[in-house]
Amino acid sequence: MTQQLDQHTSTLVSVRWHEDTLELLDQRVLPGQIDYLKLTEVLHVWHGIHDLVVRGAPAIGIAAAYGVVLGTLNKQYADRNQWLNQVITDAEYLATARPTAVNLFWALDRMKLKAKALAESTCPIHDLSAELLLEAKAIHLEDEEVCRSIGEHALGLFHDGMGVLTHCNAGGLATARYGTALAPMYLAKERGINLKVYADETRPVLQGARLTAFELQQAGVDVTLICDNMAAMVMQKGLVQAVIVGTDRVAANGDVANKIGTYGLAVLAKAHNIPFYVACPVSTIDMDTPNGELIPIEERHESEITEAFGTRTAPSGIKVYNPAFDVTPNDYVTAIITEHGILKPPFHISLKELTTKLQHK
Numbered sequence: 001m002t003q004q005l006d007q008h009t010s011t012l013v014s015v016r017w018h019e020d021t022l023e024l025l026d027q028r029v030l031p032g033q034i035d036y037l038k039l040t041e042v043l044h045v046w047h048g049i050h051d052l053v054v055r056g057a058p059a060i061g062i063a064a065a066y067g068v069v070l071g072t073l074n075k076q077y078a079d080r081n082q083w084l085n086q087v088i089t090d091a092e093y094l095a096t097a098r099p100t101a102v103n104l105f106w107a108l109d110r111m112k113l114k115a116k117a118l119a120e121s122t123c124p125i126h127d128l129s130a131e132l133l134l135e136a137k138a139i140h141l142e143d144e145e146v147c148r149s150i151g152e153h154a155l156g157l158f159h160d161g162m163g164v165l166t167h168c169n170a171g172g173l174a175t176a177r178y179g180t181a182l183a184p185m186y187l188a189k190e191r192g193i194n195l196k197v198y199a200d201e202t203r204p205v206l207q208g209a210r211l212t213a214f215e216l217q218q219a220g221v222d223v224t225l226i227c228d229n230m231a232a233m234v235m236q237k238g239l240v241q242a243v244i245v246g247t248d249r250v251a252a253n254g255d256v257a258n259k260i261g262t263y264g265l266a267v268l269a270k271a272h273n274i275p276f277y278v279a280c281p282v283s284t285i286d287m288d289t290p291n292g293e294l295i296p297i298e299e300r301h302e303s304e305i306t307e308a309f310g311t312r313t314a315p316s317g318i319k320v321y322n323p324a325f326d327v328t329p330n331d332y333v334t335a336i337i338t339e340h341g342i343l344k345p346p347f348h349i350s351l352k353e354l355t356t357k358l359q360h361k
């Protein structure tokens with residue numbers, strides 16, 4: 001199912017459901033190739049998440065939610081408990097695909113909760129999976145609305161002609177649509193506000209070059225690609241007036257885990273007196289993790305650093321350290337932008353206030 005780039009770029013979605021099949025845009029081969037992998041097995045969804053076919057915190061949550069549904073299909077169940085056990089087993093398995101983005105666990109918990117409610121309901125056994133699919137679709141659809149709201153709030157921080165730096169990919173490809181950090185850029189474009197976006201290439205997997213530069217360029221946003229080590233000079237020259245990134249998990253004190261290199265950018269932003277914004281849905285806030293030191297940081301295979309697209313670029317036998325994420329301490333964060341508004345420091349208070357208010361809604 002390979003298609004060439006120029007045919008499809010305007011409507012690229014990272015996750016879609018079609019006739020009992022989960023289709024994932026293979027983000028590993030972007031921007032050169034547009035391939036949708038068709039998945040019907042939970043095992044394949046696990047690999048899709050683990051191997052970065054689908055990536056970005058909200059998108060992996062959405063994919064996993066559909067994965068749970070897939071696991072229930074084409075099986076015979078003696079009773080509703082057996083169906084529920086299948087859901088729980090598959091959800092626990094999918095939760096092992098990647099450790100850092102809390103959206104994965106958030107989405108799986110929501111699916112388990114829905115499955116339990118369905119199993120205890122009067123829903124006929126043969127309709128349980130169809131009902132569960134509606135929950136996965138709701139997670140998917142809500143993410144699009146949430147991202148648009150994040151964009152609305154974030155756009156208020158930007159003005160025409162402003163330079164904005166971003167890292168990794170927190171765009172439409174990482175979410176249902178719009179993205180988190182990139183949402184204001186899309187809304188700005190819609191409204192004729194010109195932002196000059198600088199995209200870090202984002203070593204080692206190049207999500208910035210392959211995905212952010214690609215999706216913004218396709219949307220006609222003014223985007224300039226830089227190597228990660230150029231960010232300091234871009235700031236020194238006054239080319240950017242804000243940094244905005246996504247996140248995989250916000251701890252209760254406002255420490256923020258995001259793609260490796262984010263912390264360095266935050267330090268640079270502070271040194272240059274540039275605001276450092278983090279955009280995320282509330283589902284990325286983890287009030288059960290008190291601070292960033294307790295966020296599990298994924299370490300990935302050494303070949304991401306020792307090879308570039310199949311060519312060896314480092315001596316064989318070299319020792320490699322490859323953490324996929326870092327933690328930015330909360331005192332480097334100017335504001336956290338959610339679908340419910342902009343949170344300001346002290347974050348242990350603003351995060352608590354927001355999450356408590358939402359619990360009582």
Ligand code: MRU
Nearest residue numbers: 055056057168170174246247259
């Ligand atoms: O390893 P990845 O590509 O999944 O890392 C993604 C990021 O770090 C994103 O910035 C984060 O998930 C936010 S996506 C809206």
